[in-house]
Structures are given as C-alpha cells and as structure tokens.
Amino acid sequence: MTHPYYTDSYTLQFDAHIVAVETHDGRPAVLLDPGYFYPTSGGQPHDTGELRRGDAVVRVIDVVEREGDAAILHVLDRPLSPGPVAAAIDRDRRLDHMRHHTGQHILSQAFIRVAAAETVGFHLSHQSVTIDLDRADLSAAEIDAAEALANEVIWADGPVSVRFVTLAEAAALPLRKTPPGRDGRLRLIDIDGFDLTACGGTHVARAGEVGLVKIARTERRGATTRVEFLCAGRALADYRARQDVVRQLGELLTTGAAELPAAVARLQDELKAARAELKQREAALLALEAAQLSAEAGQHGAARLVTRVFAGRSPDELRRLASAIAGTEGTVALLGLAGERSHLVFARSADAPGDMGALLRPALAALGGRGGGSPTLAQGGGPAADEAAVAAAIAGAAAGLTAGR
Numbered sequence: 001m002t003h004p005y006y007t008d009s010y011t012l013q014f015d016a017h018i019v020a021v022e023t024h025d026g027r028p029a030v031l032l033d034p035g036y037f038y039p040t041s042g043g044q045p046h047d048t049g050e051l052r053r054g055d056a057v058v059r060v061i062d063v064v065e066r067e068g069d070a071a072i073l074h075v076l077d078r079p080l081s082p083g084p085v086a087a088a089i090d091r092d093r094r095l096d097h098m099r100h101h102t103g104q105h106i107l108s109q110a111f112i113r114v115a116a117a118e119t120v121g122f123h124l125s126h127q128s129v130t131i132d133l134d135r136a137d138l139s140a141a142e143i144d145a146a147e148a149l150a151n152e153v154i155w156a157d158g159p160v161s162v163r164f165v166t167l168a169e170a171a172a173l174p175l176r177k178t179p180p181g182r183d184g185r186l187r188l189i190d191i192d193g194f195d196l197t198a199c200g201g202t203h204v205a206r207a208g209e210v211g212l213v214k215i216a217r218t219e220r221r222g223a224t225t226r227v228e229f230l231c232a233g234r235a236l237a238d239y240r241a242r243q244d245v246v247r248q249l250g251e252l253l254t255t256g257a258a259e260l261p262a263a264v265a266r267l268q269d270e271l272k273a274a275r276a277e278l279k280q281r282e283a284a285l286l287a288l289e290a291a292q293l294s295a296e297a298g299q300h301g302a303a304r305l306v307t308r309v310f311a312g313r314s315p316d317e318l319r320r321l322a323s324a325i326a327g328t329e330g331t332v333a334l335l336g337l338a339g340e341r342s343h344l345v346f347a348r349s350a351d352a353p354g355d356m357g358a359l360l361r362p363a364l365a366a367l368g369g370r371g372g373g374s375p376t377l378a379q380g381g382g383p384a385a386d387e388a389a390v391a392a393a394i395a396g397a398a399a400g401l402t403a404g405r
C-alpha cells in the first residue's frame, strides 16, 4: 500500500472523508481518505491533530498502521461518524519530526564517511533523538568531524528526493539501509547524492530545512555508542537555555563566559582553603572548651567529673568534645544533647575509673534510646528530650559512677 505522505510530507491541512469507523484497543478509531497522518513506524512517532465537522472538533491522539492490511487507524479522543471532515495535522510536531528524521539520515551517513560507523538504531521522541552506532571506541575528533560534515551537507541545501524502486533495482544501488520491501517496492530517500537509503518516514524537501545538527551527548553502551543530537528548533531551544545559564553565571561571578571556568576554579580553591581553616579553628576552639570544662570539673571520688547538657550541636561535635576532655588525666566526661534528637556521649581518660558502656546503656534507656561502646568511650541517640530529662539521665550515670559501676 502506498500512503499519501510517502510523496507529500507538506500537506498538513486537507479535506477528507471518514470511510470506516473502527476501534483500536477499545478506543474509537477511523479510516480516513485521503490519510496524510503519519503512523508510528521506523523510529518516528505518529502525528497528532484534529478532525473538524461543523462545530465538532475531535482530537487525533494516535495513528497506527494495522497489521495485515496496512490500513491507517486514526485513534480519536471521542467517536465520529462516517462522512466529510476538515483534517489538520499538528504542524510543529510534524515539522520537528521531519527535520530530525532528515537530520538523522545526514548524520548517519556522516558517521559512515568519517568513522566507518554504521547506524544500528534510531529513536525519536519528545524527550530526545538518538542514533546507535556499531562502534564503541569513537574518538572526540571523529564525533566532531561527523558533526561538521553533517552541517556542511545541511548548509549546502541540496534537494531531498523520494523515489520508488523494485527490489531488483535496489540491489544495484549503494543503499545505506534496506528494510523489507513493501509490495515488492522500496521507497528511497536521496539526499542530493550524499545519502541514499530506504525509509518510510517523513522528511523535509531540502537539506537546509534541518537548519543545524548538534551532537548533545554520546554514551558508550556495550559494543555500540548512543549519540544524542538536536536539530532545528530543539537546537535553538538548547542554545537559548545554555546561553541563559551562562548569562546567569556571568552575573553571579561578574565575569565573561570565557572566564567562567577559571572563576569557578578560583572559588573552589578559596572554598577548600576556607574549609581547612574553619576546621582548624573549630578544633582549636573545641580544645579550649575542653580545657575550660576540665578545669571547672569537680572531684568525684577518684576522678574529676565533667557533666554538661548542650543544645544545637551535632553528635559528632559532642563526641570530639568528650574525647578532648578525656584527654586530661583522671577525667570522666558525661555529655548530653537535648532537643529534637537526644544524644549521650560518655568518655573517660585511660586512668579514670568506670565502664562508660555499662553506664551509658541504662542512661540512654531512660531517654528511650539505644547505644553502646567500650569502657572508655560510649555513645548513642534517642528521641526528643528536654534539657531536664537529659540532665536527669546524666545524673543517674554520675551516681552509678560513684557506686563503682
């Protein structure tokens, strides 16, 4: 069967007749004559559009080529009876598909010429357009060269022509790709002698309509490479978005686009240095605090005892403070955090008495938490607790320390 879009990709508004009413997967569908709507096939998505009769406007939401008789089913958002309609294909979507599909032919041929890389897959959707190449080791130079060649072909603006040949005729031609023929004939797309391939999709009439092909990303996938690219309007939208990001960064860093990488590198260096200095000062401050707390500590049996409840500090900081206090001979530190999450850290110097792990478990249990540790350092967290509750848990542990636990 030949379809009108095979020889005419530009008729997007036309008068037609609904010649049959069907269903597809439970949804209403019609057969249209003539039918310029493109059905999903060959990596290119279907058209969308509308059918109008009087005041009634029905959306064409899917277009499917039926297996068996190759009839084109136009799936509608609600039923429409047989008779005349004014049909309109969504223009932006179709032109976007035509430009990217033609761009794909050109780019695929460019990769053959530059890198002997054959296209083994093609995917076109609203999100992305990709080809899969049968080489996993493409160099950046090869990718750039293929992109450059493809753009030269686009800018040369040669004609893109369609013709039909028999399978026997096709066998004598240098075709890039030969899918199974329809009705013993192949539809060939010829891009001004640069690329000749069999394809059932919709294409632009001149290479220049592709505008630009820009490779956005390459990704190695096993033995193949996936190449994501943008043409025409998508390339422009991408350029705008990137320009906007560069402009915003330039304003933030008060510098031009070319100086951005150096400016960011300088910021990273400064941040690294500032973090290192901050860490050093925090450590010095913590040592000072530990020394102060140790100096204020009261004698508690055989050891000097520091008990304190804090709020708004991290468990890690509390642990470092406890360890620093325990750095002083004969000292025990029983520290707690009150707030959304309670936390206890018990530490002692090597020569001080008491089993911190044994003291911690009942103290944390009193707060509804869990934790543990060694005889010299133990810690754990619990649910929310106020300062009085945490102080009471620590007082209990201090009493246990006196009792020689």
Ligand SMILES: [Zn+2]
Pocket (backbone or CB within 6 Å): 101, 102, 105, 189, 199, 200, 201, 202, 203
């Ligand atoms: Zn094609």
